[in-house]
Amino acid sequence: MDKAEWIAVDWGTSTLRLWAMQGDRVLAERRGDDGMGRLDPGQYEPTLLRHAEDWLTPGRVTEVLVCGMAGARTGWHEAPYRPVPCTPAGPGAVSVDTADPRLSVRILPGLSQARPADVMRGEETQIAGFLASRPRFDGVLCLPGTHTKWVQISAGEVVSFRTFMTGELFALLSTQSVLRLSVAPGGSDAAVFRQALGDAISRPESLASALFSLRAAHLLEGQDPVAARARLSGLLIGLELAGARPWWLGAQVVLIGAAGVTDPYRAALAEQGLTAEVVSGESMVLAGLCAARTGDLA
Amino acid sequence: MDKAEWIAVDWGTSTLRLWAMQGDRVLAERRGDDGMGRLDPGQYEPTLLRHAEDWLTPGRVTEVLVCGMAGARTGWHEAPYRPVPCTPAGPGAVSVDTADPRLSVRILPGLSQARPADVMRGEETQIAGFLASRPRFDGVLCLPGTHTKWVQISAGEVVSFRTFMTGELFALLSTQSVLRLSVAPGGSDAAVFRQALGDAISRPESLASALFSLRAAHLLEGQDPVAARARLSGLLIGLELAGARPWWLGAQVVLIGAAGVTDPYRAALAEQGLTAEVVSGESMVLAGLCAARTGDLA
Known part of the structure; x- marks a missing residue:
């Protein structure tokens, strides 16, 4: 089994996706149905280890970067929202204390808008991924789903969303x-x-x-x-x-x-x-x- | 216990109301939470008897008149809809066979509208009750609820509804x-x-x-x-x-x-x-x- 340099995690309400990473290269990918909607805060670390323990190197700390509803108030650990306008990925990741010393977990913040009141959590990371390959995009992104997002992008920033x-x-x-x-x-x-x-x-x-x-x-x-x-x-x-x-x-x-x-x-x-x-x-x-x-x- | 000349029943999705009647006079009233949503077709007669058996006269057949969702396709016995425009109460009550010979049960039909497609079941009896005391009413009735009805009344008839x-x-x-x-x-x-x-x-x-x-x-x-x-x-x-x-x-x-x-x-x-x-x-x-x-x- 390849050991991960770091682990990428998309932890949504109903599903969980994890990637063992070496730089930007994917070594392995896993999916689970243990989404945030089914977990108490104390269950996140054991769930993460159950899926990813064999990706960890003994005696070394592995970085784990998480986006999505795991950062909600009722999730693993609240990662406060960053107010728009702002870049879709930016500072504000929250470090989470873990019992296992091999883990260094950070959760990415979501985005918020004051008027009209609105929030997103997880979609900002998809938007950051889109802009990574299309940095000059100026227009509107629509991310359909349970809670569909319409997002105005300009100059690399999320200007507003609904x-x-x-x-x-x-x-x-x-x-x-x-x-x-x-x-x-x-x-x-x-x-x-x-x-x-x-x-x-x-x-x-x-x-x-x-x-x-x-x-x-x-x-x-x-x-x-x-x-x-x-x-x-x-x-x-x-x-x-x-x-x-x-x-x-x-x-x-x-x-x-x-x-x-x-x-x-x-x-x-x-x-x-x-x-x-x-x-x-x-x-x-x-x-x-x-x-x-x-x-x-x- | 007064015996009923007849029994009036409003059998909705979530509740059941029964009245022991002598002409238009109420002798007794009962309520239950055994609505149509909780009953299989075979449970209606035992449920009715459980609530009303002591209102029946031994050796005599007592008329039972039912309105509401008991007449739905998934209820006790389907009572077909009457198409508007029509009076809110009219012919079309459906007789239901019962095992108990003391019962003579009829279920009142609901109303239907072809364009736009719409139906009601139970509200037509409330409308008939309203028009019994206000026979010359010409205007709009609104019956708020789970499925709110707006009803155009003219010349004693339901002209249309939504x-x-x-x-x-x-x-x-x-x-x-x-x-x-x-x-x-x-x-x-x-x-x-x-x-x-x-x-x-x-x-x-x-x-x-x-x-x-x-x-x-x-x-x-x-x-x-x-x-x-x-x-x-x-x-x-x-x-x-x-x-x-x-x-x-x-x-x-x-x-x-x-x-x-x-x-x-x-x-x-x-x-x-x-x-x-x-x-x-x-x-x-x-x-x-x-x-x-x-x-x-x-």
């Missing part, structure tokens, strides 16, 4: 609400999605009634549950695009994320006449952790 | 989403509610980002959880009022329901310059069941 709870609304409505009885667990329908998108963009105020119609259409017309899922997705992303219009209208937009989550956003923006570039989020976090480590940042 | 999932969204967001960490389980704040209401009415498209700001304001400013609850309520009712504007603008509006659910709607409509009449929903269901029974309706 979070939309679209992904969480979709999850709640499709699995916890009365609509769960009418919405398929998967599948899509491009035409239905487009129609719903247009409905929500032109009448965002009708959301709560348009949602109930999904249930009624199932009861009255036997509406296809896959179509209902596409319509739910279209309504919620349409509402978001209506609210985020100042972010994307006339802007250069790059979508960062896995194909499954960026696809509907790309399609939705294309409907508005905007061709968004799509960048896989897979490598961005690690690139950001590398950038944070090698800058005078962390 | 359902908003506002109550269910509030419940999901305040107890199941990330906002549960920032929203108090009770309490209100009139000034914060009004501000949020105005924000949502003027910018309904910003809902999903305004929601996340509730979480961020808690993390960054320690926003009072009671204020967050008031703001969540204001945002969702504001979104609804924006979507329901054609229903209430310039209309005579009567709110039907318990004070706890009608209060924020009354306050929200007052902010729009509209004085809504408020009628307790308590007695409306029973009045509607009486009207359905004594008309040539059921």
